[in-house]
Amino acid sequence: MLSKNKIKQLRSLHLKKFRRSEGLFVAEGQKLVLDLLDSKMEVKDVFCTPESISTVEGKGFNPKNIHSSELADLKKISQLKSSPDIIATVHIPEHSLSWEEIAGDLCLALDGVQDPGNLGTIIRLADWFGIRNILCSEDTVDLYNPKTVQATMGAIARIRLHYGNLPDYLQRANEMEIPVYGTFLEGENIYSAPLSPNGIIVMGNEGKGISESVEPLIRQKIHIPNFPANRETSESLNVAMATSITCSEFRRRMMSRKS
Template sequence: MLSKNRIKYINSLKIKKYRQLHGAFMVEGAKSVLELLDSDFEIEFVLVTPEFQQKYSSILTRHNVSVETVTAQELEGLGSFQTNDSSLAVAKTKENAFLSPAAKEYILMLDDVRDPGNLGTIIRIADWYGITKIVCSRDTTDIYNPKVIAAAKGSFTRVNLYYTDLIQYFEEIKDTGRQVIGAFLGGDSLYEFEYPADGGIIIMGNESNGISEQVEQFVTNKIMIPRFGAAESLNVGIATAVMLDNMRRQVPL
């Protein structure tokens, strides 16, 4: 049976200030926990059901992590999602390290993306299209939010995020000469835009307000996804997928 202190500790990680205080976050569900085990994250402990432990005993042994067996009911009471009936892990957060664009690399930038589900989806989309670096404004939602981790489906182990003042970031990389491509209503058609072969930065803005005026001044190319129907707007996750898909059609890895 789990101790009261462990239960209290895990529950505290649902709140940002305690994640920051402890430098830790939780991961729920078999797929995400298995991907966490194969990543370079430092893992504090893993809680598993007997069924999970039996099925993945060789993996758990190979990674030499602290494992505690619990019931499915205990997991459901601990996590954020009632459907988790297999495993839960607690790992250490990573340092918020500067991400510099490498030669011929595309990086993604998020300006005030607030919805955790959107951020998790964007991380997963970035992973699909081979984007490994995302630079986020300070008010973009926390990557270690349980809803972000759940929506990312393990892709958070392969995509690095850096939170910073975006104005300051542009000042620090101004000598790289990268084109900065921003998604704007009223921009040039995405289907007519030629993505530079030597890489660049693709910016996606806030769900309601788009890219801020402060960040807009650094944009070299404003492009839009043409609308053919009557919908008012696209979800930022879907829009990111369209932007990256068109980029990869022109600039394959």
């Protein structure tokens, strides 16, 4: 049984300020926690029902850091609709930004993405398309928001997010002659526009798109056309959907060059 203080401490990690001060985030659910135990991320403690203890021990995790917990206590900690049988605290890793790596590969940049689910989905997409780095504006939602962590489905262990001044990042990219793309309604058709195998793809805020401070730093504007062109359709695509289509086309071109 968990103490009231321990439950309170774990619940506090749902808030960004406490995650940062503790250097920890919460992962919920058996699949996610077991994936993180298999990764290079450092899991601090696991709280689970007695029935799940052997599963966690089977991953080689230190038994001293496995805490038998009642499902009712896990429910008090969890933000999921259905109470998980496993919850873990995980150390927040430190990632250094390598411009040499950015210059030689495809990278995403997020300009004010606010929805935790969208960010989590974009991280999964990056993982699927072999994109290892994502540059984030300072107002992009926190990676370790519980809803974001859940939406990554374990991809959080393989993708490096770098938060900072996005215009400064893109200015550095321009100075290094790294291609910088951005999605705009007035951009070139992505299916016919020239695309490079490396570069930075900027995706904008869900409602406002790419900000005024970022737009001048974009060297090529691209657009995902609706079909057919003259048909009345939705105003825009969800940012995660647009990211999926954009990454797919960049990778398709890369595969075409190799064949």
